[in-house]
Amino acid sequence: xxxxxxxxxxxxxxxxxxxxxxxxxxxxxxxxxxxxxxxxxxxxxxxxxxxxxxxxxxxxxxxxxxxxxxxxxxxxxxxxxxxxxxxxxxxxxxxxxxxxxxxxxxxxxxxxxxxxxxxxxxxxxxxxxxxxxxxxxxxxxxxxxxxxxxxxxxxxxxxxxxxxxxxxxxxxxxxxxxxxxxxxxxxxxxxxxxxxxxxxxxxxxxxxxxxxxxxxxxxxxxxxxxxxxxxxxxxxxxxxxxxxxxxxxxxxxxxxxxxxxxxxxxxxxxxxxxxxxxxxxxxxxxxxxxxxxxxxxxxxxxxxxxxxxxxxxxxxxxxxxxxxxxxxxxxxx
Numbered sequence: 001x002x003x004x005x006x007x008x009x010x011x012x013x014x015x016x017x018x019x020x021x022x023x024x025x026x027x028x029x030x031x032x033x034x035x036x037x038x039x040x041x042x043x044x045x046x047x048x049x050x051x052x053x054x055x056x057x058x059x060x061x062x063x064x065x066x067x068x069x070x071x072x073x074x075x076x077x078x079x080x081x082x083x084x085x086x087x088x089x090x091x092x093x094x095x096x097x098x099x100x101x102x103x104x105x106x107x108x109x110x111x112x113x114x115x116x117x118x119x120x121x122x123x124x125x126x127x128x129x130x131x132x133x134x135x136x137x138x139x140x141x142x143x144x145x146x147x148x149x150x151x152x153x154x155x156x157x158x159x160x161x162x163x164x165x166x167x168x169x170x171x172x173x174x175x176x177x178x179x180x181x182x183x184x185x186x187x188x189x190x191x192x193x194x195x196x197x198x199x200x201x202x203x204x205x206x207x208x209x210x211x212x213x214x215x216x217x218x219x220x221x222x223x224x225x226x227x228x229x230x231x232x233x234x235x236x237x238x239x240x241x242x243x244x245x246x247x248x249x250x251x252x253x254x255x256x257x258x259x260x261x262x263x264x265x266x267x268x269x270x271x272x273x274x275x276x277x278x279x280x281x282x283x284x285x286x287x288x289x290x291x292x293x294x295x296x297x298x299x300x301x302x303x304x305x306x307x308x309x310x311x312x313x314x315x316x317x318x319x320x321x322x323x324x325x326x327x328x329x330x331x332x333x
Contacts, residue, residue, distance in 0.1 A: 001025045003214075004063045005094065006050065007070030008043070009035040011172055012108065012164070015207035019044050023211075030059050031070070032260040047288060055216045059170070065104040067159030068093045068148075071141065073174075075278040079136045084141035087147070094151050096306030099190055104158045106213045107148045110294055111140035111165045111199070117287040121197070124296040125223050134284035145223065152221035161211045161223040162206075165295065168241075169203030169315055172320030176241075183242055187280075189252040191259045192290030193236040199227035200296040202315035205308040225301040228315075230310050231294035237312075245322035256290035 003020050007028025020027045021042050029038045030048040048055050050070060060066055071087035083284045090107070097105050103217040114120070115138065116122035116130035123223070129146075133139040145161050152159040168176070182188040213219050235250065242249055254262075263286045266279035309318045 001064045001214075002028075002062060003065045003067065004028045004030060004059055004088075005067045005069060006030045006048070006059075007068075007108075008039060008147075009033070009045070010069065011169075011174065012167055012203060012206055013067070013069040014038070014171065014211050015169075015203050016069065019211055021252050027281055028059065028063070031200075041145040051084050051093055053092045056089075057099055060093065060102055061100035063100060063102050065106065066093060066097055066102050067106045067108070067181075067210055067214070069108040069210075071108070071137075071144075072270055073084070075137070075282055076137065076276070079133045079139075082136040082140040086137075090144040090147055093151035094147065094157075097157050098155045102157065104214055105148065105151075106159070106160065106210050107145070107161045108210070109141055109145050109161050109163045109223065110269050111139065111163045111293060113142040113145055115288070115293055117291070119196070119292040121292050121294060122296050125225065125299055132294070134287065135282060138284075147222055149177060149191055149223065155228055157320055158220045160216070160219040160221075162209055162213055162226050163223060163295075164201045164206040164226040165199040165293070167201055169204050172203070173263050176319075176323075179238070179241070180245065181231050183247040183250070186248065186251070188248075188250050189254050189259075190250050190289075190297050191254055191286055192256040194233070194253075195288060196234050196292040197231040198213065198234045198292065199225070199236075200312065201227045202308065202310045202312065202318075204310055205315075206324055208309060209300065209304065209306050216304050218303040221256075222299070222303065224304065224306075225297050226300055226306065227295065227297055228312050229297050229301075230312065231292075232312065234289070240316060241319070244316050245323045256286060257289065259286035262286075290317065 008017045009031035017029050027043040029043045029045045035045045101327045142195050148159050263281045263283040270279050
């Protein structure tokens with residue numbers, strides 16, 4: 001099978017590339033830069049900007065399946081920045097798939113597309129999109145989702161949406177380093193009472209779900225929540241991570257209403273002063289850290305045959321081992 005993985009040099013994308021290569025598929029990894037380490041594994045690595053329509057068209061040509069993993073994430077940037085990367089980029093991928101004769105498109109989304117700032121406990125894929133969002137990322141990912149699902153069946157294209165939640169594991173160079181930095185600085189603060197449960201997913205399990213979706217004939221035009229299948233207490237999970245990584249524990253706590261108000265203030269200050277980087281707290285982040293958000297993965301189990309192969313405890317152990325080697329300068333970046 002000939003596969004294109006957008007964001008193939010990223011955290012999740014690289015695992016998808018490696019798993020495809022391991023089973024003998026021909027893989028092109030598209031990222032903002034070329035990754036020699038992926039070339040050394042046997043993949044073709046190309047530099048690609050998703051806002052470059054002709055470039056995306058060329059990358060999709062002749063592929064059997066496209067895994068659209070790349071996205072603009074986080075809080076920094078204007079709505080237009082997120083729209084260009086997430087919505088326009090998705091439109092270009094869809095156009096490339098249609099023109100290039102691609103049979104299947106697997107799109108990496110997020111449960112944040114249905115998060116409304118309130119507790120969500122065990123909801124399934126029938127849960128609607130909210131009327132509004134607290135930040136640009138979920139708003140633009142939701143619009144991308146709609147376009148992906150609406151495109152199913154057009155010109156024979158088979159589309160599937162996956163929503164992995166809080167991906168963790170070795171080679172995380174985004175969420176984990178920020179968590180570690182704040183822990184070392186002593187500013188990592190628990191938001192709320194600490195009883196909220198959330199879904200997490202080990203990165204290799206999330207990658208497995210993508211391959212299962214590409215191989216399935218039952219997943220067309222559908223979205224799927226992907227997780228470990230066992231929600232965790234968020235702040236207990238964070239405590240376990242910090243302990244496994246030999247990092248200072250969380251010792252500070254703030255009520256959710258206060259954190260939400262500080263988030264609104266921080267967003268306003270950043271906007272007015274046009275500060276670079278992300279605010280330390282935002283309304284969206286406060287809501288995510290204080291509320292429960294875990295989802296029913298029965299559909300993924302049934303349609304995709306998805307079963308997490310790596311347990312949460314084993315995932316934390318693997319992450320800890322990688323972190324120790326990384327800190328010693330011996331692990332992959």
